Amino acid sequence: MTRKINFNAGPAALPLPALERAREELLDFVGSGMSVMEHSHRGKEYEAVHDESIALVRELLGVPSNYEVLFLQGGATTLFAQVPMNFLDKGTAARYLVTGAWGEKALGEAKAVAGMFGAEVSVQSLGVGEGKEKKYTRVPALSDVKVDAGNAYLHITSNETIHGVQFNADGTRPFPHTGSVPLVADMSSDILWRPFDITKFGLVYAGAQKNIGPSGVVLVVASKDLIEKGRKDIPKIFQFRTHADNKSLYNTPPTFGIYMVRNVLSWIKGQGGLPKLEEANRKKASRLYGVIDANSRFYRSPVEKESRSAMNVVFRLPSPELEDQFIAEAKKRGMVGLKGHRSVGGIRASIYNAAPYEWVDALAGFMEEFQRGK
């Protein structure tokens, strides 16, 4: 088998050792004579994996004991609704900072929930233009973020997968400072590729299918205080406390998905943890943005430099025809997943944890070559 060079935005490439480990024991998990998929979620064999996944998140992210680590289902899209269901009530208001398409979706669901509960949602949007022409090219500088002290929470999308804009925690575009207002972040394409201070957040959530596993699992890390403030009059399955009180075993979890997350997190640890991964990921992003900037008459990044994503490198060529040709020729060299999201077009290379430098270097080399030929 020749392994594809996979730049998919999610579901995305997984570390080969995590997949090989799964294949090796797919029919006989830890010598039990059963697949991990066939084990009860309440049996000791599965529970060991479940506990290890939670412990690895705690260790890798440095999650303190006053925070919970949960594995939920339904994708980040379900969290778009679940977060406001927990924290909005009659007369309260949440605030949404919208820096791309995923933030818009989160906002839409929050408005539906606000309508159900007689609450309000206020918005700061960084989009320019209207409708299909709307463009998102940046996240705000710290001083541009507006929050009211009375807000139930401020919601951000820390990396916008489609538009390729990202808060850069340690640079000129840090995560917002919200004082006593809980900061809530959709980190689906932004979790576990670099260290960050989780204690500045009330709750973060992330679909696993980008940096940490297959689709069908959502990682939630949240402060116990915030979880306790959640409504108690909504269905139990949507209350974060239900899952916190039951170690994410209130109902049957997606056991194989959490097992794969364990395999990936274990690989991350073996790589040297988040500091080492950040180094590797920044090197990958620099390689691609380097080619774009060095060839700016041909390649164009639509994103403000300070807001460029290290996970999703979005760029344009001089024409849609050249972009199609670029994608087709890349495919011949074994590179897939380079087509930009259908809502924005262009090229997008998603270079999450599992994409090795060699893949990125191959793409960069191809970009240089393709441009020379035009």
Next chain:
Amino acid sequence: MTRKINFNAGPAALPLPALERAREELLDFVGSGMSVMEHSHRGKEYEAVHDESIALVRELLGVPSNYEVLFLQGGATTLFAQVPMNFLDKGTAARYLVTGAWGEKALGEAKAVAGMFGAEVSVQSLGVGEGKEKKYTRVPALSDVKVDAGNAYLHITSNETIHGVQFNADGTRPFPHTGSVPLVADMSSDILWRPFDITKFGLVYAGAQKNIGPSGVVLVVASKDLIEKGRKDIPKIFQFRTHADNKSLYNTPPTFGIYMVRNVLSWIKGQGGLPKLEEANRKKASRLYGVIDANSRFYRSPVEKESRSAMNVVFRLPSPELEDQFIAEAKKRGMVGLKGHRSVGGIRASIYNAAPYEWVDALAGFMEEFQRGK
């Protein structure tokens, strides 16, 4: 490897060929150079599997074109809330027929939703006793089911996994006739082991982890008419129409889970479809109930004969000590998953589609032998 004889209630045993197929192509799906987990849910390779899963459900269950087949997330427990969220509104009332612990849970979530929306829930419970002593031992005869013509829907749990009571579609305990009131059923441990007339139902849902796949996928089959009647003012992710309009690709589905469901359904088809499976499953259940009835001084089924489940065979021994000993000795013979649910105790053998007759026969033989030794 010696494969365990697995009587787990769910996640449960999977057909060995479905697992072997997954192992075979885990790193290289249809020669694509990537795992199925690494494919985009919008790419043609995954989409072919997704479409095949839907088509197989349609074919095996005989689903007509005015019904939708959906794959959702969050387990049946999420559906406990999602169903009333779609179909309850101020001034309406849903009716719940409770024949076991899962029906109680569904009822609890429906009450929470009714509280949010100013709706009502009425209940017919077949439980006897109170609290921890409450016992469920039967489903109602047709004439005993009470529904009001004005009910938004009647909800049943067609097989109660914990208590081992089941509607027997063609016998003396058929599914309720509800006239113009939509019949909604949690069929988690009851789907796709026998043919039934889906057109008598408005909506059925089933967690995959018993008869059709790994945990993390919920199958929903629902009439288009009912889906269209659902509320439009709840979050989009919870509206059934959202998933129907997007072929269950509104957000990233649990791709590997649906792939495994495809492998299992394909195996079911290869076995001769549901009529053949029903034959095999009834033979398995008869073997176990045969031993229980022939040795009724030692083994005791707490369930009314007409309501006995063909999926979860629940029985007691003369004492809890003998039950513990039974489980321990069975384990020595490679049989696992026989401990009754912690809420009711006793013994439970879950004998879903993937449990071959040989497993059941081995258990029956052991039951006879164990009893002789006492």
